[in-house]
Amino acid sequence: MATIAAPAVERENYLNTDFRVRSWLLTTDHKRIGILYLLSITAMFFVGGFAATMIRLELLTPAGDLMSSDTYNKMFTIHGIVMVFFFLIPSIPATLGNFLVPMMIGARDLAFPKINLASWYMYITGAGLMMYVVLTGGVDTGWTFYVPFSSTYSNTHVIAAVVAIFIAGFSSIFTGFNFIVTIHRMRAPGMTWSRLPLFIWSHYATSVIMVLGTPVVAIALTLVALERAFHMGIFDPRLGGDPLLFQHLFWFYSHPAVYIMILPSMAVVSEVVSTFSRKRVFGYAAVALASIAIAVLGFLVWAHHMFVAGISAYAALVFSLLSYFVAVPSAIKVFNWMATMYKGSVSLATPMLYAMGFIGLFTMGGMTGLYLAALGIDVHVHDTYFVIAHFHYIMVGGAVMGYLAGIHFWWPKISGRMYPEAWGKIAAATIFIGFNLTFFPQFVLGYLGMPRRYHAYPPEFQVLNVMSTAGASILAVGYVLPLIYLLWSLRYGEVAPDNPWAATGLEWRTPSPPPTENFPETPVVTWEAYDYSSVAEVPVAR
Amino acid sequence: MWQTLPLWPARASTLAGRTDALMIFMLAVTGFFTVMIFILILVFALRFRRTRNPIVTHIEGSNALEAAWTLIPFGIFMVMFIWSAGIYMTWAQPPPNAEEVFVVGKQWMWKFEHPEGQREIDQLHVPLGRAVRLTMISQDVIHSLFLPEFRVKQDVLPGRYTTTWFQTTKPGSYHLFCTQYCGTMHSGMIGEVVVMEPAAYQAWLSGGNAEGSLASTGQKLFQQLGCTTCHRFDTQGRGPNLLGLYGKPVLLDDGRTVTADDNYIRESILTPGAKVVAGFKPIMPTFQGIVNEEQLLSLAAYLKSLSQPERRQPGSNRPAEPPHPASAPARSR
Amino acid sequence: MHDSSAVATHGLRHHFADMEQQRASATLGMWVFLVTEIMFFGGLFAAYLVYRTAHYDAWVIGSEHMNFWLGTINTVILLCSSLLVALAVHAVQVGQNRMCAIYLWIASAMGVAFLALKGIEYHAHFVEGAVPGALWKLAVPDPRAVQMFFYIYFVMTGLHALHVTIGVALLAVIGWHAARGRYSPVYYSPVHVSGLYWHFVDVVWIFLYPLLYLIAHKKA
Structure with missing residues (x-):
């Protein structure tokens, strides 16, 4: 943190109150914990990214020639586990959410600051254990841990990996639990539910999923570990168990977990689209309710991952129907964001570019989700690259785009410095192009029938795989760029004003970076959300 | 060109045509909306950019519009749901008169057994135009039998039989993949389905290595x-x-x-x-x-x-017949 | 929330506006935590239901091997301890820190008694060979399914016993704080939320008891 140089007449803020390492490791300040999370998930992102690079390089040629099958299997497993449990799930909630939820509602901190710090330590413990697993031989079950492969047949560090996820899961429960209580109990005077920024609504919905879903996957994975350790079977068919029960319990969490990843990105996009269109979000109530509807319906669709797993055809019909229901609130959000831009005053700063990218790519991800919910088509494309492409459009095109939009949007508030705008735009364009080149060919591959998790593949699939790998290398450049220029900006960036975007949220009505107590005195809210007449006009169109 | 850059898989079963028809419908519908959304985002971003439209027209929302873009997608989704459910129910219910083949999956091979006694590994011969039902079980972990040209897939579980079926429409040799990750050689658990003219199939059935039904x-x-x-x-x-x-x-x-x-x-x-x-x-x-x-x-x-005292349908099982000379199955791609 | 009168602010953490906000946050926090706990046990209840439906006969046999009387006595113990915890919360609300401590300590001791009886039961299962896996010795018609019953039994009651153990320690510590006069009618959230936790532990047992011990009796 020594990189943040203190200019001569800097105001006291959460960064410069204390520079000792101890003051960071024992902090209960939600902003500092957000920074701790930011550093740790960025490290994990590049671990997961390394595994992804190895996967794409292996798939350049049809034969499995770069690494052995076992190594390849470990690579995609590590990529999945690290990206899902150690990057995407904590990505926005634990960094931006931690930083912003109290500020946006006018609170001094989260309701339980010590539990918040404990949550980071649990995350670090889980991540450390996972790194131990990676360095001592890895795990090869796939991030889904399907039994009986994981419980009986795999010879890798399944138990340690499961324990790592269990611990990280509790860090996510603690975060969600803290947000729910904070949003209910810590709002500033005048901050009614209908005046909450949509960021808060989405994080509320996310927290509900974290609190309700995570314990179920925790117990399911615990049962796998017990079965592996003591050979006492609850899922093993040789002991009378049913392997499908594991899949039900696993997806009961892991489908809603997709919404843990995407809802916070939607939260960011709502803020960004409104701010850079200088217009209140169109249909505020509809967007807020859509978040809640996604959280609720998200719990009722898990078995659409199991249409060909051997469940009853009638159960499949019900889950397919419910899966279409959950697509509706997502569609509502997309249309409302577009309507927000309509007749607004749009400026195309970097966060807005990412947000527009999000809307487009999330639309494609969502639309291809309809194919997977379609029973007849899912029979064909299930467990093929079509699925891979679909969920990367949601998680990379959606969640990561939203994350980057948010990082750029709130960077002035977090660091007190502006990022270099031109580089921001170049990186956003690079990521958009690289992403589409990586993942669009995979839709075609999937419909052609290339199965996922294949180390070697028939030669007729090679051209599309080469396109995908080429795109991945562009994408990699796109991800390294922000890392470089954001670090650069900490020292050389322009000093940020308190409200560079003339945004309306409470977080912009306090200094950049904010003081430890967030607000010199508790704000009293007298305006509606996104009331642009309550803030000064932006002088310069960026 | 299409040899090196294929864009659409071959259709070789009765279900493939139905699946592709729905696929084309969905591509058209979602393609239309995706392109519309991309174009509108770009148009709004340029038409209403700050230098050109400095004054915002405040619009709070519109219940009519919210209702429209809730109900119209919902209606379209229901068409997709019903159409796809129809295909799925056909897939889920094998016709009663189907030929039967038994499948045992294990790390990392497929074993097929015909009621007549023929056994095969990683290769399955089936007659053209006849419905074939696969009754499948795994010896170890979960596998999944995937026949892309037939648009058919079904997980193969340990401890319980699952079934799937298909009716072929074109002779040839087709891919057979395992699509449920099953360990080290998952990507090697592949094979082929050989679809033969009925006469050639009969010849194949009666020749070779049968040890009784x-x-x-x-x-x-x-x-x-x-x-x-x-x-x-x-x-x-x-x-x-x-x-x-x-x-x-x-x-x-x-x-x-x-x-x-x-x-x-x-x-x-x-x-x-x-x-x-x-x-x-x-x-x-x-x-x-x-x-x-x-x-x-x-x-x-x-x-x-x-x-079944009469032993299945006449003609499909004839252990008493004199053996035909083994004929190489016709293959094409 | 708008309580601006100069109440005692002993125990108020800096980021809360007032005692009322702090108390409400602590209570809501415990409720949310308990929802998480319910989902945690929920996965096991789901497994229980699936296999009980599939192997009902085996469940009856397994249930016959439960010690009905020890289970019943344990149920009574937990119910009584819950009453004591409720009395403790009442005592602290009216300023009787010492009575609060005594109630909590007795409740904690009852928790220990519960664990002791549970231990006796576990021991009996081991002696009888009613432990799934290598130590299995029971001769029953469908041993796989009966082992499944015992496996679920051990996981569910084991997880519950873990919660009881945490609760025993929690009540003892909170009782100790109460004895030292740390709480007041204005600040007693720790007693209240620990009480909620103990009631939750009790309620889980109220479900486990009939599901595990009483199936055989239903049939008779």
Whole structure:
């Protein structure tokens, strides 16, 4: 943190109150914990990214020639586990959410600051254990841990990996639990539910999923570990168990977990689209309710991952129907964001570019989700690259785009410095192009029938795989760029004003970076959300 | 060009055409909306950019619009749902007169057994134009049998039979993949399906390595294992009489009724105490670890033959015929 | 929330506006935590339901091997301890810190008694060979399914016993704080939320008891 140089007449803020390492490791300040999370998930992102690079390089040629099958299997497993449990799930909630939820509602901190710090330590413990697993031989079950492969047949560090996820899961429960209580109990005077920024609504919905879903996957994975350790079977068919029960319990969490990843990105996009269109979000109530509807319906669709797993055809019909229901609130959000831009005053700063990218790519991800919910088509494309492409459009095109939009949007508030705008735009364009080149060919591959998790593949699939790998290398450049220029900006960036975007949220009505107590005195809210007449006009169109 | 950059898989089953039709419909609908959304985002971003439109027109929202973009997508989704559900229900219900093939998956190979006795590994021969039903089980982990050109896939579970079916429309040789990750050589658990003209198929069936039909293997096994001591066909022994049992409802001692299908027969051999027939004592020993999955399939085939004195449809099973010279199956791609 | 009168602010953490906000946050926090706990046990209840439906006979046999009387006595113990915890919360609300401590300590001791009886039961299962896996010795018609019953039994009651153990320690510590006069009618959230936790532990047992011990009796 020594990189943040203190200019001569800097105001006291959460960064410069204390520079000792101890003051960071024992902090209960939600902003500092957000920074701790930011550093740790960025490290994990590049671990997961390394595994992804190895996967794409292996798939350049049809034969499995770069690494052995076992190594390849470990690579995609590590990529999945690290990206899902150690990057995407904590990505926005634990960094931006931690930083912003109290500020946006006018609170001094989260309701339980010590539990918040404990949550980071649990995350670090889980991540450390996972790194131990990676360095001592890895795990090869796939991030889904399907039994009986994981419980009986795999010879890798399944138990340690499961324990790592269990611990990280509790860090996510603690975060969600803290947000729910904070949003209910810590709002500033005048901050009614209908005046909450949509960021808060989405994080509320996310927290509900974290609190309700995570314990179920925790117990399911615990049962796998017990079965592996003591050979006492609850899922093993040789002991009378049913392997499908594991899949039900696993997806009961892991489908809603997709919404843990995407809802916070939607939260960011709502803020960004409104701010850079200088217009209140169109249909505020509809967007807020859509978040809640996604959280609720998200719990009722898990078995659409199991249409060909051997469940009853009638159960499949019900889950397919419910899966279409959950697509509706997502569609509502997309249309409302577009309507927000309509007749607004749009400026195309970097966060807005990412947000527009999000809307487009999330639309494609969502639309291809309809194919997977379609029973007849899912029979064909299930467990093929079509699925891979679909969920990367949601998680990379959606969640990561939203994350980057948010990082750029709130960077002035977090660091007190502006990022270099031109580089921001170049990186956003690079990521958009690289992403589409990586993942669009995979839709075609999937419909052609290339199965996922294949180390070697028939030669007729090679051209599309080469396109995908080429795109991945562009994408990699796109991800390294922000890392470089954001670090650069900490020292050389322009000093940020308190409200560079003339945004309306409470977080912009306090200094950049904010003081430890967030607000010199508790704000009293007298305006509606996104009331642009309550803030000064932006002088310069960026 | 399409040799190196294929964009659409071949269609080789009755289900493939239906799946592709829905796929094309969905591509059209979602393509239209995706392009519309991309264009509108770009148009709004340029038309209403700050330098050109500095003054915002405040619009709070519109219930009519919200209703429109809730109900219209919902309506379209329901069309997709119903259409796709129709295809799925066809896939989920094999026609009753289908040819039967038994499949055992294991790390990392596929074993196929025809009722006539032919066994194959990683290669499956089927007749053109006939519905074929696959009854599948795994010896170890979960696998999944995927036939992309037939648009058919079904997970293969340990401990329980699953079924799928297809009816081919084009002779040739087609991909067969395992799509459920199953360990080290998952991507090597592949094979091919060879679709043959019926005459050539008959020739193939009768030539080669058959060691008697599956049912006759089961019959031998039934005697070797001493099943006949209790399960007698003339009178009621200590165990139930199994003549004509297959496919019939069975009353259990706890009052429930189950159908005597492949799964029930398998369970009763491996865990006899689980579902005891009403009026009998749970005295049967378990055969867990004594019979393997292939032997279980042959026992089920034998019991099935006891219910069908005419032995399947005429023409599909002819152990008595003189062997044809083995002819190489026709292959094309 | 708008309580601006100069109440005692002993125990008020800096980021809360007032005692009322702090108390409400603590209570809501515990409720949310308990929802998480319910989902945690929920996965096991789901497994229980699936296998009980599939192997009802085996469940009856397994239930016959439960010690009905020890289970019943344990149920009574937990119910009584819950009453004591409720009395403790009342005592602290009216300023009787010492009575609060005594109630909590007795409740904690009852928790220990519960664990002791549970231990006796576990021991009996081991002696009898009613432990799934290599130590299994029971001769029953469908041993796989009965082992499944015992496996679920051990996981569910084991997880519950873990919660009881945490609760025993929690009540003892909170009782100790109460004895030292740390709480007041204005600041007693720790007693209240620990009480909620103990009631939750009790309620889980109220479900486990009939599901595990009483199936055999239903049949008779």
